Amino acid sequence: xxxxxxxxxxxxxxGCPNHKPALDxxxxxxxxxxxxxQIRLVNVPDQGAAQRLRFLGSxxxxxxxxxxxxxxxxxxxxxxxxxxxRTVAGIVGQPDERWVRQALIGQSGTGKGR
Numbered sequence: 001x002x003x004x005x006x007x008x009x010x011x012x013x014x015g016c017p018n019h020k021p022a023l024d025x026x027x028x029x030x031x032x033x034x035x036x037x038q039i040r041l042v043n044v045p046d047q048g049a050a051q052r053l054r055f056l057g058s059x060x061x062x063x064x065x066x067x068x069x070x071x072x073x074x075x076x077x078x079x080x081x082x083x084x085x086r087t088v089a090g091i092v093g094q095p096d097e098r099w100v101r102q103a104l105i106g107q108s109g110t111g112k113g114r
Contacts, residue, residue, distance in 0.1 A: 004107075008040070008062070013080045018094065023041070046080070056083055059095075061095055064106070069095050
């Protein structure tokens with residue numbers, strides 16, 4: 001492994017099952033890239049916290065403080081909800097693997113990619 005360890009935050013709320021697969025996705029992509037991210041699970045307990053944390057639903061994956069979903073810049077629908085993502089595979093409960101890969105590469109300083 002070369003470069004720095006990117007900080008990955010996985011925001012979720014209790015009751016939504018999608019944060020565990022999000023953690024698995026980050027782990028798998030990190031291993032494939034030879035990157036060992038610092039992972040921080042962030043439980044969002046209520047609507048007030050959702051607003052403060054700019055929580056777009058569970059799971060929200062942020063690398064270096066930025067959402068991996070490139071289509072979130074204009075969104076402000078912060079809420080305790082299960083999140084869905086529009087990807088090439090359709091509407092799914094996890095962000096596109098390519099987004100996670102690009103975010104990890106961009107924050108790690110490795111210059112690796114596929």
